[in-house]
Amino acid sequence: MQPEQQQKQQKQGIDVTVLVSIGRHPITGRARRAEQDARGLELALAMEAELPGSRINVLHAGSQDVDSEVALRSYLGMATGVGMGLESMTLLEQPDGSDAILPLVEHLAATSPQLVITGARAERGEGSGLLPYALAEHLGWPLVNSLASIEKVENGVVTLLQALPRGQRRRLKVRLPAIISVDEAAPAARQSAFGPARRATFSVSPTASDADSELAQWHLSPARKRPKRLKIIKSASARDRFKAAASKAEGKGGQVLTDVTPEQGAEAIYKLLKEEDVLR
Amino acid sequence: MLDTLLPILIFTALALAVIGAVRRIRLWRQGRPSRVNLLQGLMALPRRYLVDLHHVVGRDKMISNTHVATAGGFVAAAVLMTLVHGLGIAKPLLGGLLLLASTSMFVGSLFVARRRLNPPARLSKGPWMRLPKSLMAFSVGVFLITLPTVGLLPEGLLEGGSSWLLALVLAGVVAWGLGEMFFGMTWGGPMKHAFAGALHLAFHRRAERFSTKKGGTGRSTGLKALNLEDEAAPLGVEKPADFTWNQLLGFDACVQCGRCEAVCPAFAAGQPLNPKKLIQDMVVGFAGGSDAGYTGSPYPGKPVGEHQGAPNTPIVAPVVMKEGKALVDAETLWSCTTCRACVEECPMMIEHVDAIVDMRRHLTLERGKTPNKGAEVLDNLIATDNPGGFDPGSRLNWAADLNLPLMADLKQVDVLLWLGDGAFDMRNQRTLRALVKVLRAAEVDFAALGAEERDSGDVARRLGDEATFQTLAKRNIATLDQYRFLQIVTCDPHSFHVLGNEYGELGGHYQVRHHSTFIAELYEAGRLTFAPWKGGSVTYHDPCYLGRYNGEYEAPRRVLKALGIQVAEMERSGFRSRCCGGGGGAPITDIPGERRIPDMRMNDVQQSGAELVAVGCPQCTAMLEGVVDASAEVRDIAELVADALVERPADDVSGVSRRTVAATTAEEVAL
Numbered sequence: 001m002q003p004e005q006q007q008k009q010q011k012q013g014i015d016v017t018v019l020v021s022i023g024r025h026p027i028t029g030r031a032r033r034a035e036q037d038a039r040g041l042e043l044a045l046a047m048e049a050e051l052p053g054s055r056i057n058v059l060h061a062g063s064q065d066v067d068s069e070v071a072l073r074s075y076l077g078m079a080t081g082v083g084m085g086l087e088s089m090t091l092l093e094q095p096d097g098s099d100a101i102l103p104l105v106e107h108l109a110a111t112s113p114q115l116v117i118t119g120a121r122a123e124r125g126e127g128s129g130l131l132p133y134a135l136a137e138h139l140g141w142p143l144v145n146s147l148a149s150i151e152k153v154e155n156g157v158v159t160l161l162q163a164l165p166r167g168q169r170r171r172l173k174v175r176l177p178a179i180i181s182v183d184e185a186a187p188a189a190r191q192s193a194f195g196p197a198r199r200a201t202f203s204v205s206p207t208a209s210d211a212d213s214e215l216a217q218w219h220l221s222p223a224r225k226r227p228k229r230l231k232i233i234k235s236a237s238a239r240d241r242f243k244a245a246a247s248k249a250e251g252k253g254g255q256v257l258t259d260v261t262p263e264q265g266a267e268a269i270y271k272l273l274k275e276e277d278v279l280r
Numbered sequence: 281m282l283d284t285l286l287p288i289l290i291f292t293a294l295a296l297a298v299i300g301a302v303r304r305i306r307l308w309r310q311g312r313p314s315r316v317n318l319l320q321g322l323m324a325l326p327r328r329y330l331v332d333l334h335h336v337v338g339r340d341k342m343i344s345n346t347h348v349a350t351a352g353g354f355v356a357a358a359v360l361m362t363l364v365h366g367l368g369i370a371k372p373l374l375g376g377l378l379l380l381a382s383t384s385m386f387v388g389s390l391f392v393a394r395r396r397l398n399p400p401a402r403l404s405k406g407p408w409m410r411l412p413k414s415l416m417a418f419s420v421g422v423f424l425i426t427l428p429t430v431g432l433l434p435e436g437l438l439e440g441g442s443s444w445l446l447a448l449v450l451a452g453v454v455a456w457g458l459g460e461m462f463f464g465m466t467w468g469g470p471m472k473h474a475f476a477g478a479l480h481l482a483f484h485r486r487a488e489r490f491s492t493k494k495g496g497t498g499r500s501t502g503l504k505a506l507n508l509e510d511e512a513a514p515l516g517v518e519k520p521a522d523f524t525w526n527q528l529l530g531f532d533a534c535v536q537c538g539r540c541e542a543v544c545p546a547f548a549a550g551q552p553l554n555p556k557k558l559i560q561d562m563v564v565g566f567a568g569g570s571d572a573g574y575t576g577s578p579y580p581g582k583p584v585g586e587h588q589g590a591p592n593t594p595i596v597a598p599v600v601m602k603e604g605k606a607l608v609d610a611e612t613l614w615s616c617t618t619c620r621a622c623v624e625e626c627p628m629m630i631e632h633v634d635a636i637v638d639m640r641r642h643l644t645l646e647r648g649k650t651p652n653k654g655a656e657v658l659d660n661l662i663a664t665d666n667p668g669g670f671d672p673g674s675r676l677n678w679a680a681d682l683n684l685p686l687m688a689d690l691k692q693v694d695v696l697l698w699l700g701d702g703a704f705d706m707r708n709q710r711t712l713r714a715l716v717k718v719l720r721a722a723e724v725d726f727a728a729l730g731a732e733e734r735d736s737g738d739v740a741r742r743l744g745d746e747a748t749f750q751t752l753a754k755r756n757i758a759t760l761d762q763y764r765f766l767q768i769v770t771c772d773p774h775s776f777h778v779l780g781n782e783y784g785e786l787g788g789h790y791q792v793r794h795h796s797t798f799i800a801e802l803y804e805a806g807r808l809t810f811a812p813w814k815g816g817s818v819t820y821h822d823p824c825y826l827g828r829y830n831g832e833y834e835a836p837r838r839v840l841k842a843l844g845i846q847v848a849e850m851e852r853s854g855f856r857s858r859c860c861g862g863g864g865g866a867p868i869t870d871i872p873g874e875r876r877i878p879d880m881r882m883n884d885v886q887q888s889g890a891e892l893v894a895v896g897c898p899q900c901t902a903m904l905e906g907v908v909d910a911s912a913e914v915r916d917i918a919e920l921v922a923d924a925l926v927e928r929p930a931d932d933v934s935g936v937s938r939r940t941v942a943a944t945t946a947e948e949v950a951l
Contacts, residue, residue, distance in 0.1 A: 025663040027671050032663055077648065191655035193648030194747040195515045 013053030014153055014176065016044045017108065019118040019131075020060050020089075022071045031071040036119030038189035040182040041075055044117055045190070047150045057113065061092040061100040064204065077197030078190055088201045094209035097216065101131060103207040105138040114176040115158065120145060120183040126215060132181040142174050145181045166246060282425060283368075285451050290366040293462035300466030301475065307566055308532065310591045311525035312514075314485060321482035324490065328481045328629075332490045332498060336627045346391040350415060351474070353385025354461065357422050364429060375430035382423040389415035402538025402556075406575030411460070411470045418457025424450055468567070476532035477628050483526045484629060501620065501829045502781035503637055506746045516641025516744060520565035520607070521591045527635060531562040533628040536576055540622030540632065543852075545859040546615040546866075550874030552579040553615035555622040555632045558608065562635065565589040565607045579612055580873070595639055598647070613639050614651050615871045618742050618864030619824040624855055640744030650743055653868045658745050661752065665734035667868075670704045676730045678709035682716055685727040687763045695719070695726035695798075696765040698779065700772030701735050702898035707905065708771075711898065714922035715771050715795055721925050722807040726769070732759050738774040741782070743865040750786060753778075757788035767791040769798045771918055773825035773897045774863070780830070794826055796836040796896050796917050803842045810924040813844035819890035819912070820847050821881065821904065822857035823897035836896050839917055843924050850888045858884060862899030878903040886911040894920060 018041045023034030041058065048054045060072055072089060079086035092103045108116060121129035136143035148163040151171070158178065162170045163185030235241045257268055273279040338344045360378040363369050393412035399405065465471040484490070491498035507513050514522050523531075540555035541547055547554050556576055564571050570588035578584045589595060589607030596613070597606035613636055622632045644650045650658060660669035676684060687696065697719070702708030719726050734756050737749035756779075768790050770776050780792035793801075802808050820840060826832050833854050840847050852858045861867065861877025882904060885893045892913045895901050904914045 027669070028664050030663050032659075191644075191648035191650060191658070193644065193646055194745070195646040196648075198511065 013048075013051050013055065014115055015055050015057065015111075015113040016047065016115045016117060017057045017059050017111065017113040018044050019104065019116065020058055020072065020075050021119065021122045021124075022060075022062065022068045023123040031067045033071055033074040033189070033192065034119055034123045035189075036121065036182055036184070036186075038075065038078070038192075039184075039186040040117040040119050041078055042189040043147065043150060043182060043186055045078060046187070047153075051153055056086065057111070058086065058089040059092070059104070059107065060089060061094060061103050061107075061207070063096050064091060064093055064202070069202075072202075073197040073200060074192040076200035077192035077194060079193075079196040079200070086196065086200065088203055091202045091204045092207045093204050094207050095211070097212055098209035099212040099215075101134045101138070103209065104131075105135060106207075108135065108139060112177065114156075114178075116141075116177070116179045117147075118179065118181050120181045132179055136179050139177075139179070141177050141179050143179045143181065144172060144174055146183050146185050147180045148185045149187070150180075282447050282451060285447075286365040286425065286454070287368070289451065289455055289458055290362060293458040294362070294366075297462040297466050300463065300468075304466050304468075304472075304476070304532070307591075308525050308529045310521045310566055311523045311528040312521070314524035314526050316483045316485075316487070316526060318483065321484070321487065324487070325478060325482040327493070328484075328490045329478070333481065333627060333629065336625070336629075342391070343395070346388050346395070348388075349384050350388030350392060353381045353383070353388055353419065354415075356381035357385055357419065358461065361422055361426075365425065370429050372430050375426050378426045379423060379430065382419040382426070386416060386419035386423065389419060400538075400542075401577055402542045404536035404538065404556075404574075404576035406573070408470050408536060408575070414457060414460035414464075417453050418461050421450060421454035421457045425454060470536075473533055473535035473628065476529060477535065480526070480530045480533035481629065483529060485524060485526045485530070485634070486631065489629070499831055501777070502785070503634065503741060505750065505782075505785045506641065508747060508750060514642075515645040515746070516643075517635075517638040518594050518642045518646065519592050520562060520589065520595060522642075523562070523566075523635065523638065527631070527638075528562070528566050530628075530630050531559050531566070531635075534559045534563070534630060535628055536560070537627065538576060539625040539627065541577060543621040543625050543856065543858075545617055545619060545621065545861060545877045545880070546871075546873070547577075547580065548858075548875070548880060549861070549877045550580045551615040551871050552582050552609065552612050552873075554579050558612065558636070559630060559632065561587065561589070561607050565595060566591050571607075579609075582609065582612075596643060608639070610643060610649065610651065611871045613643070614869040615866070615873070616864055617824075617859045617861055617866040617877065619859035620828045621824070621856070621859065624828050637742065637744060640742075641746055642744070644744035645747060650745070651869045651871070653870070654743055654865065657865070657868050658740060658743060658748055661735055661737075661740050661745075661748050665752065665755075666701050666704060667735060667739050668701070668704050672734075673731050675699065675703045675733060676728070678703060678706075678712060679716070679728075682713070684716065684730070686730045687727045687765075688730070688732065690727045691762075692764040693725050693727045694766050695724050696760075696763070696768045697726050697728045698736075698768050698770035698772070698775050698792075699728055699733055700770055700775045700898060702772055703733075705898060705902065707901055708898040711771055711901070711916040711918050714916065715918040717922045718799060718802075718808070718918060718925065719769075722802045724802070727765075729759060734759075736772075736775040736778040737782075738778045739865050739868070741778070742863070743868065753783055753786050753788065757783060757786060760788060760790070767793055769793050769795055771795040771896070771898070771916065773823045773830070774899065777825045777829045794830070794832055794835070794896065796826075796839050797832055799917070799921055800835040800838045800842070803839065808842075808921070809926050810843050810921070811926045813924065815845075816891035817848045817889060818845045818892045818894055819850050819885055819888040820853065820894045821850070821860065821885070821900055822853055822855075823895065823900050824857065824859050824863055826896055827857055828855060836894070836917055839921060840894060843920055845894075845920075847894075848888045848890050850884045852884060860897075860900040860903040862897075862903040867899075867903070876907075878907050882907040882910050882912070 020037040020041065021034050023032045025032050044056045048056055058075055062068065076086050076089055092107055094103060118132050120132065121127050132143055132145065144160055144162055146163045148161040148169055151159040151161055156176050158174050158176055160172045160174060160180065162172055164170055235244060257265060334344065337347060357378060360374055360381060364374050364378055389412050392415060396409055396412050460469060461471055465475045486500040489498055489500035506515060517523055536556060538556050544553065544555050554577055557574060557579055560574050561571055568590040570585065572585040574584050587605045587607055593606065595607045596610045616633065616636045618633050620633055657667045660667055664670060665672050699712060703712060734752050736756065737752035740752065741749035768779055770792065773794060776792050776794050779790055783790065818840065820836055822833060837847055858881050859877060860881050890912050892915055893904060894915055894917050895904065896917050901914055901916055
C-alpha cells in the first residue's frame with residue numbers, strides 16, 4: 001500500500017461506542033466511574049489519538065439521578081481537549097432494575113458503530129459479566145475479552161492485543177464490527193477533570209423497558225471474600241520463586257483438547273467441575 | 281543654552297513616561313476584573329510603603345538605608361527638578377533642597393554600586409548592572425546643573441561660547457539619567473519596580489494583609505475561593521490574561537532582588553522552580569515575548585530562552601510538544617511546597633503562592649493533569665474523604681482503647697479535637713494519643729468528631745482541585761454546625777489553617793488553635809505540671825502552616841521552655857524557617873530534584889547541634905523522619921509534653937479550677 005493511501009485510510013477513523021456503567025467504590029460504596037469501563041474509555045481515547053477522525057460515543061442505560069449523574073459525568077471529565085467527542089453522553093433512560101440488554105442492542109443496531117468497548121463486569125447490580133456475551137449474541141458480532149490494547153485499524157480489520165494470564169499477550173485480527181471487553185489488563189484510566197465533566201451534556205432517550213422479572217425474585221446479599229487456594233512453592237532460590245511466579249502453570253494432569261465437538265468439550269468441562277467439587 | 285535644553289529634556293522625558301504608563305496600564309488591564317477600592321488603596325499607599333514594605337526591606341539594614349537615601353533622594357530631586365529646571369522657578373531655597381536631594385541620591389547610588397561590584401547569585405544582572413551608573417548620572421547631572429541656579433557657580437559659566445561642549449556633555453548626562461529614571465520607569469527598565477510597585481501596593485489583591493493604624497494583624501494567607509456556581513467563570517488560570525489585573529500588576533512590581541530565590545526550598549533542592557523567574561515569566565506572558573531577556577538564575581535544569589508566551593496563549597503547553605515550549609513547564613508549578621517563604625521575604629508583597637495555585641487549578645480542573653499520585657489522592661478524597669483511601673470508619677481505630685468522647689454523644693463541649701488525616705498514619709497516631717493524654721491530664725472537656733470527620737480539603741486545594749476542596753469543606757461545615765463547642769484544637773497545622781482561614785469564605789467561622797498554643801495556655805493556667813527535662817539539646821522546627829501562615833512562633837517555644845528545654849535555634853527558624861518539603865501536595869506530585877528538601881532541613885538540625893528536633897505537624901514529622909541516617913530524633917511537642925507530665929500536687933487542684941480558663945457552656949457530662 002502506498003503511504004499516501006495509508007494516510008487516507010488512517011484519517012478515516014471509525015465509530016466507537018463505549019458502554020459505561022455506574023461503579024461502586026469497594027470501601028465506601030459510593031457511586032463512581034466503574035474501574036473497567038473507565039479503562040475501556042481510556043482505550044478508546046488512546047485509539048482516537050492514534051486514529052484521528054474517530055468518533056467516540058459514550059452510552060449508558062439506566063436511570064438518571066443526582067448520584068449517578070456525578071458518576072457518569074466523571075467519564076466525560078476524561079476529555080482533555082475540545083473535539084474529543086466527549087461533550088455529551090447518550091443516556092438510554094430506564095428505571096432501576098430493568099434489563100439493560102435489549103435497549104442497548106436496539107440502540108447499537110440502530111447506530112451501528114464499528115467497535116463497541118465495554119468493561120467485563122459491572123460493579124453493582126448483577127455483575128455477572130454476561131452483558132458483553134449477551135450483546136455479542138444478539139448482534140451476531142465477534143467478542144474479544146480481556147483486551148490489553150488496540151494496535152491498529154485497517155480496512156475494516158482491527159488488530160488487538162489480548163491479555164492472557166501471567167502477563168502473556170495474544171495478537172488477534174478481528175473483522176469489524178466487533179465487541180471488546182476490558183478488564184484490569186488494559187491501561188489505567190486517565191484522571192477525570194471537573195471542568196469538562198461539568199460542561200458535558202446528556203442526550204436522554206427514554207426506552208421501553210422490561211422489568212427484569214428474574215432479578216426481582218433474587219435475594220441479594222453482599223459478597224464475601226472467597227478463600228484462595230494456597231499455592232505451595234517449594235523453592236530453594238530466588239530464581240525458582242521467580243520462575244514459579246512468572247512461568248506458565250505446568251500442566252499437571254490436565255489435557256489439551258483440540259478439534260473436539262462442543263459436546264465433547266462440555267463433557268470435559270463438566271467432568272473437571274465434578275472433580276474439583278464445584279458441581280456436586 | 282541649558283536653560284532652553286533642560287525644560288525640553290525634562291518634559292520630553294515626562295511625556296514619554298506618561299505614554300509608557302498608559303501602555304503599561306493597558307497591559308495590566310488585560311487581566312480579569314477584581315474589585316478594589318482605588319481611592320482607599322491610594323490613601324493607604326504611604327502607610328503600606330513606609331510601614332509594611334519597609335518592615336520587610338528593613339530586615340537587611342544596609343539595603344534598607346541605601347534605598348531610603350536613593351529613592352528618597354530621587355523622588356525629592358525629580359519633583360524639585362521639574363519645578364526648578366522644568367518650570368524655571370529658580371528660587372535659591374528650592375535649588376538648595378535640590379542639591380541636598382541629589383547628594384543623598386548620589387550617596388545612596390554609591391552603595392547600590394558597591395553591592396553590584398560582586399553581586400550575589402540571587403540578583404539579576406543585565407540592565408540591573410547599569411542601574412547604579414544611571415542613578416549616578418542622574419544625581420550628578422542634576423547636582424551640577426543646579427549649582428549655577430543657587431549661585432555657587434557663576435550663571436554664565438555654561439553660557440560662554442567656549443563652554444558649549446561642557447554644557448552639551450552635562451545635558452547628555454542629564455538625558456541619560458532622565459532616560460533611565462523617567463522613561464525607563466514606565467517602558468520596562470529596572471526602575472519599573474517603582475511605578476508598578478507603588479500601584480501594586482495601593483491596589484493589592486489582599487488589602488487585608490497590610491497593617492492598619494488600629495493595629496490590625498496584617499495577615500492574609502488563606503487562598504481565595506473559586507466561584508464554582510458561575511459556570512462561565514474560568515476554573516483557574518490558563519493564560520496570563522486569566523489572572524486578575526492587580527495580580528498582573530503585582531508581577532510587574534518585581535524588583536528581581538532574588539530574596540525569594542534564596543529562601544525557596546524547591547530551588548535549593550534543584551527542583552525546576554525559581555519564584556523570581558516564575559514572576560518574570562508571568563511578566564513575559566502578559567507583555568508577550570520570550571524569556572531570553574531574563575538575566576537571573578534560571579529554573580534549575582532549564583536553560584533560559586526556550587520558553588515564550590503571550591497574554592492569550594496557554595501558560596503550560598496543552599500537549600507534550602517535542603519542539604517549542606509554552607511559558608512555563610508544568611513541573612515548575614508542581615515543585616512548589618506552598619511554604620510561603622517567598623511571599624514572606626518579598627519586599628514588593630508579591631503573592632507567588634496564589635499565582636501558582638491559580639495555575640494548578642487549571643491543570644487539575646480543566647486538564648486532569650495532576651502529576652504522579654495526584655489523581656489517585658484526589659480520587660480517594662472524593663470516594664473515601666481521606667487521601668489514603670482508607671475506610672472512613674477506621675478513623676478512630678487508633679483510639680480503640682482510649683474511650684474517646686465523641687461529639688455525636690456529647691453534642692456540646694469546650695474543645696473539639698480535630699484529628700486530621702494523621703489519624704490513619706501510625707506515626708501520627710502516637711502524637712494523637714499523647715495529645716489525648718495531655719488533654720485528660722488537664723481535665724479538658726473535649727470530644728472528637730470521629731468517623732464524622734473528613735479531610736479538611738487542604739491537599740485537594742493545594743493540588744488545585746477546588747471542587748473537591750469545597751465539597752469536603754461544605755460537608756465538614758455541615759457536620760460542625762450540628763454541634764456546639766468553644767474552640768477547635770488540632771495537632772495538624774494544615775487543618776488548623778484551612779479550618780481557621782479558609783472555611784470562613786464558605787460560611788464556617790471557628791476559633792481554631794494549634795495544640796501547642798492550647799498546651800501553652802493550659803500550662804500558663806497551671807493545669808499542667810511537668811517533670812524537668814533530662815534529655816539532650818533540642819531544636820524546634822517551625823511548620824510553615826503554623827508559623828508563616830498563622831504567625832504562631834511563640835507558643836511552641838513557650839511550651840518547650842515550660843518543659844525546661846532551652847531551644848538551640850537553627851539558623852533558619854521563625855519566619856525564615858525552611859520547609860520540610862511536605863506541604864502543597866509536594867510529596868504527592870513528587871517532582872524530582874538534585875536533593876531532597878527534608879534532607880536539607882535535617883542538615884539544618886544537625887548544624888544546630890541538637891539531638892532532638894521538636895515538631896508540631898504530622899507532615900513535618902513524616903518528612904523529617906523519612907530522612908536516612910538522621911542525626912536527630914523527631915518528636916512532636918505533644919509527645920514531649922505527655923512524657924514530662926507529672927501528677928499535680930493536691931493543693932494545686934483546688935487552687936486553679938479549670939473553670940477559670942475556659943468558660944464552659946456545658947455542664948460536665950459523665951462519659
